[in-house]
Amino acid sequence: MCINCGLNEALGKLVAANPGTPLSRFAVSRRGFVRGALACTAALGASGIPAFAATDGKPTYIFRGGKVYTQNPAMPWAEAVAVSGKTILAVGTNAEIDKLKGPSTKVVELGGRLLMPGFVEGHIHPFLGAFLTSGVDLQVPDLDAAVAAIDAYAKAHPTGPIRGFGWRVDMFGPEGPTRQIIDKIVSDRPAFFFSIDGHSLWANSKALEIAGVNKDTPDPIPRFSYYARDKDGFPTGYALEVNAVLQLVNAVQPISPTAMGQLMVEWMPKASAAGITAVFDAGVPPIGSDQATILSMYTDLDKQGRLPFRVVGSYIVKSPPIDTAVKELEALQKTVSSELVEISFMKIIGDGTQSGYTAWLVEPYSDRPDFRGASPFSVEEWIALIGATDAAGYDVHVHACGDGTARMVLDAIEKAIANNPPRNRRHTIAHLVYVTDEDMPRFGKLGVNSEFSGNWFSGDPDTLINMKQRYGERAELMYRAKSTLKNGGTISFGTDWPASGYFSTFKPLDSIQIAVTRQLIGKKDNPILAPLDERLTVAEAVHANTLGAARQIRLEDKIGSIEAGKMADLLILERNIFDGDVYDIASTKIELTLMNGQVVHGTA
Template sequence: MKRLSGLSLMFAAALCASSAFAADLFIDHVNGYTLDGKGKLQHFEAMLVENGKVVATGSHAALASRAGDARVLDGKGRTLMPGLIDAHGHVMGLGQALRQIDLTPAKSLDAALAIIKKHADAHPESAWLLGRGWNQEIWKLGRFPTAKELDSVVSDRPVWLGRVDGHAGWANSAALKLAGIDKDTPDPSGGRIERDAQGQPTGVLVDAAMKLMAAKVPAPDAQESSRMLDAALAEMARVGMVGVDDAGVTAATVALYKHYADEGKLTARIYAMIGATDADFDLLAKDGPIKGYGNDFLDVRAVKLYSDGALGSRGAAMLAPYSDDPHNHGLLFNTPEQMQAKIGKAIGKGYQVGVHAIGDAANREVLDAYAAVFKQEGGKELRNRIEHAQVVDPEDIPRFVQLGLIASMQPTHATSDMNMAQDRIGKARMRGAYAWRTFLKQGTRIAGGSDFPVESPNPFYGLYSAVTRQDHDGKPPGGWYPQQDMSLPEALRAFTLDAAYASHAETTRGTLEPGKWADFILIDRDIFKDKPARIWSTVVLETWVGGKRVYAKP
C-alpha cells in the first residue's frame, strides 16, 4: 500500500488495484459512522473506495488485507461520516449573498446602517447596492425599516436589500423612484407595498411587490454568475455539504450547472428544481427530466412552486387572522384552480413538484391541489413534496401520509422564528408548527435543509436545532417546544438518507453503503458521543465527493 500523510492527502488518484476486491483508496483508522438503508446507525474503522464509490466498510483487520495497492488515507482516529445533503437551498442566492451586503450579523437598525454605509464607501463604483439578511424582529423595532432610514447613509444611488426570509425587500428613496413606486402604485396580486398613514410607500415591499423592484435591478453577467457559483460551491464544501436540492432555478442557471458538470467543476451534487411552470419550464421540459448528468452531479427533474409568503413578514397564508395583526390573514399567491393547474402541468411532464407552503391555509390549499391532481392525472409516485410545511393545521398533518408527500423542513427555521412565531399565530396553533416529531411519528419522511441563504448553509446548525430546539447560547433551557425534537440519528437521516430519497437518489448516495458514491466528511469531534450543545460548533476538516477531496481546512 502506498501511504500518504493523513489529513494532508491531496486528491486521490484513480488507480486500479489488482486484487480481487479492487480499490484505489483505503481510508483507515477512522471513527466512522453511517446509517444503513433502514436508517440504523453503523460504526466502522475503515473504508475501501473504487472509482469514487464505496466498496466496503468494516474493521481495519477485515479491510487491510483487501486494500491491495490502494492509496491510503490515515484518518488518525478522526470521525468520518457521510457528507450532508441540504434538501432546500438556493445555490446562486448563496453565491450572490457572499458577494453582496450581508446584514445577518446586524443586531440593531443602527448596526445594519453602519454595515451598509461601510459597504457603500468601499464600493463607490457600484451603480446599485444590493444585499440581504435584515430582520426587524431581531432589531426589536416593532415595525419595518424605512426608506428614509436608508437614505440617511446612502442617498446618491439605489439600494435594495432582501429580508432574511427572502419575502420582503427594503429600498431607499432612489430605488423607489427608479422603480416608479409612489402613492398611486397599486399593490400587485400576492404582494403588498408598505405605506404610511398618508398612503406613501415607506420603503418595504412584501412578496409579489418585490417584483416591481427586481425588474429594475441589473442581472449579473456571465462572469459574475460564475463567480457567484464558485463562491457558493466553496462555502458548501467548507461546511461539509456534498449535495443540495436547489429550490427554484432558471434555464440560464441550468446551463451554467451543465457547463460546470462538463468541466468537472461541480464539487457538490445539485438536484435542480425549476422555478415555476412558465417559459423556462417549457424550454427545459422539451426533452424531459435530466437524470444523473455528469456522473450524478446534476439532476433537473423537479419543479418549485410558491403558495404563500413567510411568517416573519406576515405573508404566510393563515386560516385565521394573525394573533398580532387581527386584520391580516397573509397572502395566497394562487387561486385553488391555478395551484392545481401548475402542479398538474409539472406532473404531466414527469416532474416531481415541491411547493413552498408556510401558513396553515397555504398548506391546506396545496394538500387539496395535490389530492385533486392525483385523482385526475396520477403522479403520486413522483415523491412530491411540501417545502417548509411550517404551520400545518393538526387535522391536515395525516394527509401527508395519505398523499405520499415528503415534508421538506428546515430545523433552523424553528430556532430563528422562536422569537416571534407564537406572537404571530398564538399558542393553540403552535400544535401544528415546526412539528417534526408529529410528522416522524406518523411515518412521514422529513428531508432536512436550511433554505440558505435565508439561514446559514452550515448543516451542523440544522442538526443542532433539530436535536436541541435551542439557539447557540442554549436558550431556552430545555428547548423550545421540545416535544417536537429529533434524536441525533433521526436528524442525521433527514440530512442524508431521506434528503437523498427526496431527490430520488437513495440508492446512490446519502449513506456509505457499498455501491454508493464515496461522499464523506472528516470532522473534529464525535458528535454521537459529545454533548448535544456542541453539535453546532463542529468543524469540518475535509470534504470528499466521489472519492475526491474538494475541501481541506487550512
C-alpha cells in the same frame, strides 16, 4: 420565509441586464448568457476539482482509525472505508479494509474523527442566495452592530457601490430603516442592503438619487410594493417588495451574466466547506419565461469539471395558467442534463408567508380573524396540475407554509393516487410551518414526504412574537417533525437559503443543532420553541439531511449512506457529533469533503 416565489421572474430580468442598460430594453439568448458568464468566471482560478486516482485496481483512498457513521441499518457504525474512483468499495473494520490496500492507495488516518455521508440539501436556492447575500453580512444582534459592520465594510472597500444582506425589521422602530443612518457612514456613493427575508431593501440617499426615487416618484404597486415616506412625502430609504426593490437595484448596480456566474463560483467552495455534496434547487430566476438559462450554468460547470455538488432541479409553477406545465418540465429535463445535474420535479408555489398574511390557513389568522390567506390556484387547478404531473410520472415539490395549502395538496395527491396507475411516488410538501392534527397522519398514509428547514425551528423573537400574533394558540404546535415521524411519515431537511425568518444559513450543521435543541445557536439558555417533545435526536436530524433528503430527490440508491457500491460522497468531521454536547454541533469543523470520490474541500 421562502422568497423565491416573488423574486424569480423579476430577478431573471435583472440578471439578463447589461450594466447601465434598462431591463426593458435588453434581451439575451440562453446559450449566450451561459457561455458569457462562465467564460468570465473561469478566470477566477477554479481550474478544476482536485482528484487522486490509483492505477492498479486497488482502492484510491482508505479512511481508517475513526468512527464511521454509515446510515446503513445493517451496520450503523464501522471503523474504515475504502473508496475506488467515484464509488465506495468496502466498509468494515480496520483489519478488513487494510487488506485491500495497494501500493498507490492513499491512506487517511481518521485519528478518532467522524466519517459520515455528505449532506444533501433538500430545498435551497444557490443562485438566488449567491446574489442576495453578497457584500456585508448584517446578520448581527442589533442596529449598532449593523452600523459597525457597514462602516467596517465601507472602509475596507473604498470605491464602488456597497451592498449587503441580513438586517431584520426588529432592529428599527415602527418607521423601519432610514437613509440617514447609512448617510452618516457613506454619502458619496450608493449603498443598499437586502433584508433577511429578501422582501425589502434599505438604501442611502445616493442610491435613491441615482435611481431617481424622490418625493414625486410613484410607488410601483401602491400599498404593496412601495417606498416608505416621511411626513413630508420624501422616501425614507426603505423599499418594500420586489418591484420597488429591483427598481432601485437595477438603477444602482444591475447584475450582469458575468456577475451572476462569478457570485455562484465564489459561493461553491463555501458549500463544500459546509459539507454539501448534493442539492435540490427549488427554483431559479428565469430569463423571461425560460428557466433553462440559469440551470444550464450547472451543466456547463459540470462539463468543465468544476461543479462540487450534485444538482436535482425543478420546473417552477407559481400561478396559472397550468396547461403546459408538464410539457415544460419534460422539455427542461431533456435540455438540462449531465452526469451531476438532472431536472425532474415540478415545484409549485402554493402560498406565501405568515409574515405577509399570504400563507393559506385552515382557520383565520389570530390577528386578522376575518382572513385566512389565499392560494394562487383554484381547487380545480390544484387537482389538475398535481394529477397531470403524477400521471406523467413526475413528483411535485410544493411550497406550503400554511396548513390550508398542505391540506389542499394532500387532497390533490390523494385524488391522483386514486386516478393514476400505481408507482413509486416521491411527492413532497415543503416548509410546513403548521399542520393540523387531522392532516398529520395523512403524510404517512399517502407516502408524502415532509420537507422542513430545521434552521427555522428556533425560539427566536420572530417566531415567539410575530408567529404568536399570527397563529395564537396554534403557535404552540409549529414545526412538528417528530410528530411526522411518529405518525409514519418521512422527513427531509433543506435550509431554504437564503430565505429565513430570523437568521439565514446554508450550513446543514446549523439546521441539525437547531432541530435537536429548538433554540437559536449561541447560548444554552436561549428560549426553546415549544413543544419540547418535538426536538429531534441527532440521528433523526442527520438522517433528514442525508439519506432522508436523498430519498426525497430519488438518489437514495446512489448517495445518503456509506455502503459498498454507492457514490463516494463523504465528510470528515473534527469530532463525533453523536457523542458530544449538542450545543457544539454547529461549530464542528468539516475537515474534508469528498464528492464523487474527489476532494472538493480540505486535504486528504
